[in-house]
Structure formats: C-alpha cells, structure tokens
Amino acid sequence: MAASRRTGGWGWRSDKQARDDGLTYNSVSTWCSHTQLTARRSFFVVQVGNLEEAAKAKEACVDGIIVQGREAGGHVIGQEGLLPLLPKVVDLVSDSGIAVIAAGGIVDGRGYAAALAVGAHGVCLGTRFLASEESFAHPLYKKRLIEMNSTDYTNVFGRARWPGAPHRVLKTPFYVQWKNLADQETEENQPIIGHTIIHGVHRDVRRFAGTVPNATTTGDIDSMVMYAGQAVGLITEIIPASEVINRLIDEVQHVIRERFSDCQLRPKPNKDSAWLVDVKRSGQSLSKEFICCM
Numbered sequence: 001m002a003a004s005r006r007t008g009g010w011g012w013r014s015d016k017q018a019r020d021d022g023l024t025y026n027s028v029s030t031w032c033s034h035t036q037l038t039a040r041r042s043f044f045v046v047q048v049g050n051l052e053e054a055a056k057a058k059e060a061c062v063d064g065i066i067v068q069g070r071e072a073g074g075h076v077i078g079q080e081g082l083l084p085l086l087p088k089v090v091d092l093v094s095d096s097g098i099a100v101i102a103a104g105g106i107v108d109g110r111g112y113a114a115a116l117a118v119g120a121h122g123v124c125l126g127t128r129f130l131a132s133e134e135s136f137a138h139p140l141y142k143k144r145l146i147e148m149n150s151t152d153y154t155n156v157f158g159r160a161r162w163p164g165a166p167h168r169v170l171k172t173p174f175y176v177q178w179k180n181l182a183d184q185e186t187e188e189n190q191p192i193i194g195h196t197i198i199h200g201v202h203r204d205v206r207r208f209a210g211t212v213p214n215a216t217t218t219g220d221i222d223s224m225v226m227y228a229g230q231a232v233g234l235i236t237e238i239i240p241a242s243e244v245i246n247r248l249i250d251e252v253q254h255v256i257r258e259r260f261s262d263c264q265l266r267p268k269p270n271k272d273s274a275w276l277v278d279v280k281r282s283g284q285s286l287s288k289e290f291i292c293c294m
C-alpha cells in the first residue's frame with residue numbers, strides 16, 4: 001500500500017500506480033506521503049464505495065474516509081446505497097480515529113441528520129454546491145439542476161478518457177435519446193458540439209465527452225453531460241454557498257431538536273402482524289410518526 005503513514009518521501013502517484021496497488025481506478029487518483037501532508041497541515045481523505053476499499057484506506061492510515069453511496073452525482077465508485085454502507089464503514093474504523101464522511105444524495109439538514117444518526121462525523125455535498133451562485137457550472141446546467149428531478153447511473157459519457165468509470169447524470173432529453181449507446185462507441189470520432197476552457201486550456205467538446213459545461217463553455221450545452229446526484233429534485237433554487245452551509249446547520253439542529261431529543265419509542269404490536277412504534281416526546285404522543293414492519 002503506497003500512501004501509508006509508514007511511507008516516507010513525497011510523491012504524487014498516478015492512477016495506474018494506485019490501481020496496481022489494489023485501489024480502484026476511481027477511488028483514489030493520487031496517493032501521497034502522509035508525512036509530507038502532515039508537515040503541510042493537510043488531511044489525507046479518500047473516497048470509497050465499498051467496505052473493501054474502506055479497509056484498504058484504514059490500513060493506509062488515512063485521516064478521513066468519504067463513504068460514497070450509489071446515490072451520488074458524478075463518478076460513482078460503488079454499488080451500495082449510502083445508508084447500508086455507511087454504518088459498516090463506521091464500525092470498521094471505530095477503533096482508529098479515522099473521520100467518516102458521508103456522500104451521496106445529501107442536500108439538506110435532513111440528509112445530514114440521517115448521516116449523523118448512522119455514525120458519520122460529517123457530510124460531503126457535491127450536487128448541492130454545483131447549484132450555488134459561486135459554482136463555475138454553466139448557467140444552463142445550473143438551471144437544469146433546479147428544473148429536473150430524475151437521474152440515471154450510466155457509462156455513456158467519457159468512456160475513452162476514463163474507461164470503466166460509471167457516473168450519475170441528469171436524465172436530460174439528450175441522455176434519454178442516447179442512453180443505450182452501443183458499447184464500442186466512445187467520445188472519440190464523435191462530432192465536436194462545443195468548446196470550453198479548463199485550467200486555461202482551450203478544448204473541443206465532443207459528443208459523449210465526460211466534460212461538464214462550465215461558465216466558459218459554448219455550443220450545444222444541453223447535449224453535454226450533466227452530473228447530478230439522486231437528491232437533485234430537492235434543490236429548487238440557486239443560492240450562495242454560504243447560504244447552503246447556514247441552512248444545513250440550521251436544519252440539522254432543527255431536526256435533532258424536534259425529532260430526536262426527548263423522544264421515547266414504544267413498540268406495540270397491532271393487528272395485521274405489524275408493529276406500531278408510538279413516538280412520544282415530552283410525554284406527548286406524536287400520532288403521525290410510526291414505523292410499520294411486516
């Protein structure tokens with residue numbers, strides 16, 4: 001394992017090296033020496049999509065693990081939903097002091113509270129910040145994020161540049177038209193549908209490229225890839241990033257105060273072989289809140 005607290009020296013590691021070391025191509029693009037990172041007061045955080053990768057990250061003595069559920073927007077590493085996977089990773093690293101950060105489908109304080117409830121120390125939001133005022137996403141991309149509800153898990157985009165890297169995208173009319181793209185097709189040899197600037201470099205954007213439209217992009221924006229997580233339908237407005245954070249904090253405090261504090265749960269069997277869980281707060285029954293399990 002390359003990026004361990006046991007290794008010395010500085011060195012960015014290539015994707016291929018990481019893969020050869022048993023890490024999936026998508027999970028860790030660069031590994032570097034923890035010693036140097038500590039000297040720079042940096043934290044070494046790795047995103048994983050399954051328990052096996054989490055175990056490797058633990059062995060590598062990372063500072064934090066982002067646990068990404070299949071709900072996530074953009075490139076998606078694993079197959080499991082966040083809620084089943086997260087507690088397994090929490091249990092795995094409970095003796096290590098490694099921070100566990102939940103990612104995938106979290107856009108508000110309710111998702112934040114759910115992640116905390118299953119043991120996460122924090123949350124990582126992608127799609128929500130994409131739809132912020134400061135985001136460098138193209139205005140039309142931001143507009144689609146607040147208009148659209150539906151996403152899909154696919155491998156249609158960017159196959160040549162990043163093979164074997166599935167991703168979650170908005171179900172735009174362009175995507176729906178091409179979602180069954182033949183396996184051998186890639187963005188290579190496709191028509192140029194626009195132009196963009198990335199890190200100061202002018203680039204052509206070909207059809208099916210994995211390049212999201214940013215503020216510099218021109219051309220047929222609606223035919224370009226638009227990454228988004230499953231909770232995109234909960235995002236209804238473009239707001240400043242600071243407002244995203246402030247709302248997140250206010251909402252999570254509200255959820256904890258209103259739903260978790262001073263709660264008593266009393267399971268009672270009822271007819272139809274179901275269980276009714278009567279939730280009482282401050283001695284008062286909250287009749288609307290119950291869980292039924294057959």
Ligand SMILES: Cc1cc2nc3c(=O)[nH]c(=O)nc-3n(C[C@H](O)[C@H](O)[C@H](O)COP(=O)(O)O)c2cc1C
Nearest residue numbers: 068072073074075103104105106125126127227229
């Ligand atoms: C525009 C965009 C691009 C992304 N690109 C990558 C990527 O290249 N590699 C990766 O591991 N995850 C990528 N992700 C996933 C994020 O790291 C994170 O797991 C995800 O955004 C969390 O889910 P959410 O979007 O539902 O909040 C991307 C996400 C978005 C929205």
